[in-house]
Amino acid sequence: MLRATLKSLLARKVRLVLSMLAVVVGVSFVTGTLVLTDTLNRTFDTLFADINKNVSVAVRAVNQIDPSSDNGRPPLPATVLPALARVDGVRAAVGSVSGQAVLVDPRTGKAADGGGAPGIGTNWTGGQPTASEQIAEGRAPGPGEIVVDRATARSMHLALGTRIVVQTKGPPGTYTLVGTFRVAGQDSVGGAAVTAFDTATAQRVLLAPNEFSAVHLAAAPGIGQEQLRARVAAVLPGGVEAITGKQLADENAGAVQQAIRGFSTFLLIFAAISVFVGAFIIFNTFTMLVAQRVRELALLRAIGASRRQVQLSLQVEAAMVGFAGATAGLVVGAGLALLLRAAVGAFGVSLPGGSLVFSPRTIVVAYAVGVVITSVAAFVPARKAASVPPVAAMRETYVLPSRSLRLRAISGFALSTLGVLLLVLGTASAGKSGATSVGVGAAAIFLGVATLSPLLSGPVIRVLGTPFVSMFGTTGRLGRENAMRNPRRTASTASALMIGLALVSAFAILGQSIKESVRATVTDSLGADFYLSAKGFGQGFSGQVARDLAGKPGIDTATGLRGGLAKVDGSSVQLLAGDPAGLLKVLAIKKVSGDIHALGDRTILVEDGVAADHHFTVGQKIRVAFPDGSEDLTLVGTYKKSQVAGSWIISTAQYARHTPDDLDLFVLVKRADGASPAAVRAQIDAVVKPFATVEVRDQSEFVAQQEKQVDQLLGFIYVLLALAVVIALFGIVNTLALSVIERTREIGLLRAVGMSRGQMRAMVVMESTIISVFGAVLGVAVGSVFGWALTRALEGQGITAFAYPASTIIVVILIGVLLGILAAVFPARRAARMDVLRAISTA
Structure with a gap:
């Protein structure tokens, strides 16, 4: 049976590749996200460990709100420095100053672009036992002078001796650039523009005279970090704490990694959507393959194979497809991770070099997603294959029996009802819990509509196909009838497209509602004529x-x-x-x-x-x-x-x-x-x-800027959802290609009675377009309900208005039409090129 399974796979290479595509895309998205996350985590772990490698203990004021955050942390008086230097085991005590400092490009008069990274100001401590920075060109700063990180100097084309304006918490000051530096062997600290002053100047412009943000201690030889921390903690006054250099590095890396985790979770949600869509495609593919191999499976039963062996054979075949797809997905995912890291660099965030990190978890997850999802999706088709009786081998006209749609109708109705109830609950709840309830309800509605879609496909497609019949006559009628021939197959193919386009519609509605809410809020809650804000987000x-x-x-x-x-x-x-x-x-x-x-x-x-x-x-x-x-x-x-x-x-x-x-x-x-x-x-x-850094906007400009930010976020979301739509496109191609193979004899007969190659291509294109429009219509309907519910659930977060973007929804439906035409190119060409006599003689 294993040899038969392998031969069956290798005998249908095209079908194998088409089946793998959905797995490859879904797994590559998951893999790319995990690899990028692990790579960035290790990058910043290493970076901050290197930056703080010479710090044995850090002394700082306690932050009563968030102990690990420096936001709002009170400063230390400079008088603590001599006392800390006298602690037994302290080799050196160095005061550290930090704050916001933004360089102004002398050529353009604009603030340095850190790609979202903040402008950091600090005091120069190079040469001290606790320091990790080294002068790259020039010298250390004195009064009225600065040094900047090497990457920023190069990106801004700054020459030594240049007079540069620096924005801090007070009025801007002008300083002379006297040097550039590297930090822990790196030209940049995560893309941030770092400016270092002499200590007295840094205290004056970033904090206050005679204050430090923290004091870094270097241990004497033979003294461990924990040992020195305990000695220092014993002499500290209330409200001041001591942590080890390792704790400091972990906190610094943790702040970045928290943002990375949020971004990773965001990407993995869309990866899960892609995998979910891929499951529909895999199910559809194996259902069609089983239908096409009825006689082959019956012959296996006739020569002694048991039901269990036939089912196991199909499950092994599915697992092999999943394994092959997961392997390819790992490779593609590595390339995707490289592209994502390059995209981060394109936004101005300079990352330290290093190879990609392939953790064992990534490999396990990739194969689990590929093999498990494929095996589960193929379970029902495999069971159906096992039901083929041996006598079917002797009957060319035998087809697999179809179950009544009654059970499907009941389960679909139950899922849809559950989804609606969760949506209602979500709209009545506020905040995160309401949004979560809406999300779960939407998933239930997706499954419910997908389950009910075979019942909907007949009447809906009959209506959608009427214009094709009117315009193209018999060819259009045949295209419509082909789309209606197998409701389950059509519904499964359309459902994959429905999910992607439903989410596009929902987010379009949410985005338009946010814009409308912004307009209403500015009009009703703000009485200003001009709005001033910084260019950097949150700065x-x-x-x-x-x-x-x-x-x-x-x-x-x-x-x-x-x-x-x-x-x-x-x-x-x-x-x-x-x-x-x-x-x-x-x-x-x-x-x-x-x-x-x-x-x-x-x-x-x-x-x-x-x-x-x-x-x-x-x-x-x-x-x-x-x-x-x-x-x-x-x-x-x-x-x-x-x-x-x-x-x-x-x-x-x-x-x-x-x-x-x-x-x-x-x-x-x-x-x-x-x-x-x-x-x-x-x-x-x-x-x-x-x-x-300050931008001035009047009321209309302020609203337009908020809308632009919404559009940018939506654009990013649409790019991610496009992967799910691409998988659905592969699914339509796959379904049509297998359908053409399944109808080889029928196609030959149509050609024999006078259908031209052009008419044959048109028939397949119309079938594909009708299926795609059916999926788009379902998607827009479900997405509209989901978008409304999500808007209502987020009312407490400031989304107070509901707006329906009719033009965007029309574009979504047109995308469905375009996808149908594109998906039909390969199958239509294959159908039109068939040899008529050979097609007629096909069993």
Whole structure:
């Protein structure tokens, strides 16, 4: 039986390749994602281990909100340095300063592009026992001088002696470039532009005079990291901690790896979609192969093969196809990982060199996906093959019996009903749980509709095929009848396409709804005329901008918005901080109780629903934990839910008391009554000109920029979903190719009675197009329901409007038509080229 299985596979090489394609694409996506994740993880593990290899112990203030995060971590006074240097076993104690510093390209006047990586400022400690940086060209910086990482200097074409503007938390300063450096043997730290000042300058522009972000200690010979950490911890005051150099490296790498894990999970979701679609194709392929090999299977039964042997033979064949597809998928996945890593580099993130990482987990997962999915998808066709009676070998007209669609209708209806109930539950729930319920419900509806699609295919295809009959007569009628001939096969092929196009439709609806929500939010919740933000995602800019704009002619209000994490009742919350006088003018905050205008020192405003959940009342003291400690703030007012303001508001002065940063995320400007918008814009442009990272937009430009970000994300999602659509395209090609082989004699007879080659090609193209349009129509219908439910479930996240992108949906259906035409090229050509006499004589 094994020899027979192998011969059967090798005798049908084209079918083998077509069957493998779905496996290869799905496995390569999974493999590429895992390889890229493992490679990036090892890259940053090695990088941060090398950067901190000379640090035995790091001393820093405790971050009360997130112990491993440096965001908001309070600084250390420089007076701790001599005390730490006297600890037994400390060879050297070196103060470290870090903060945000953005280089301004002297040629263009624009900020250095780090591809999303932040601009980092630090003090130069090269030559110290704890340092890992070395001068590459030039020398170390002195007052009024800087050195930058070698990769940034090369990308910006900076020559030594160049005068460069650097943006920090205060007004921009101009410095002379006197050197470039490497860090741990690398030209770049993950693509970030790193600027190093002398220590006194770094303290002044990044923190404050006589302050350090941390102190790094080098151990004397023979002293281990844990041993030195214990000695140092014994002399530290409260609120200060000591960690080992290894812990520091692990924390630094962990922050990056957390982002990598999120990106990896995102990619694996789409990989799972591709595998799911591939399962439909594999099932369809093996069902058709079994139908075409009825006499062969019957002969095996007639010469003594048992049912179990026949089924096992088909399962082994499927496993071999899966194994071969997984092997090819591993190779293709490695290439995909290289492409993804190159894409990361194209965005300006310079990664340290190194080979790809193929962990045992990746190989196991690749073969598990390939072999298991293929074997499971082929189980039902294999069981059907085992049911072929030996007597069928003597009857040319024997066909496999089809079960009633009644059971299919019941199960499909049950799955669809379950999916609808989960969608309803998801739309009634808020936040992540609601979105999860909608996602599970959508999957159930996909399966339910796919199960019901054989019942739908007849009447729907009859309607969809009518225009072809009207335009092409008999040829169009034959194409329609061929699409209706085998409802299960047509439904399975269309369902694979349905999933991809349904997700495209759903995300198109979600994206359009987000855009509409942004427009509504800006109109209803923001009262600003101009919006200032930094170019880099999540990066801030100097609070000096808002201070410089205040009081300028034609400007009524210019208020900066900033914020960060805090804790209330043990839970993390996001604070918004702003100037109390200007905040209420630019944000449409509606009072519920108390006096929202009383916001000031040691006070707080809370959204009324959140206040009710915590049982807070106006006048009550609320204990708020900041990174540097806790403080009691008086609740002076509550307000209605705001998509912009969030749930917790304090004053900028209150926030600044607990953070060393003076960075705004946004500045909102409201012009005075009667002031010319053009004149006010000119005033703003003049103020922000020295701040190269700041972008100025009016209300319409701000909305357009938010919409552009949505379009960019949707474009990325569409590219990932395109893989699932490509698999579905392979499925249509596969189905048509096998169908042409199955109908060889029929095709010969049609040619014999006068059908031309052109008519034959047209018939196959029409069959393919009708099947594709059927899948597209199903996809748009299911995707519309899914998109609506997802929009409703995310209402609490700021998606307050539902919008239906009719033009995009029409494009989705047209894509279905195009896919049908493309998928028919190879099968139609094969059908038209058949030798008529040989085709007629085929059994």
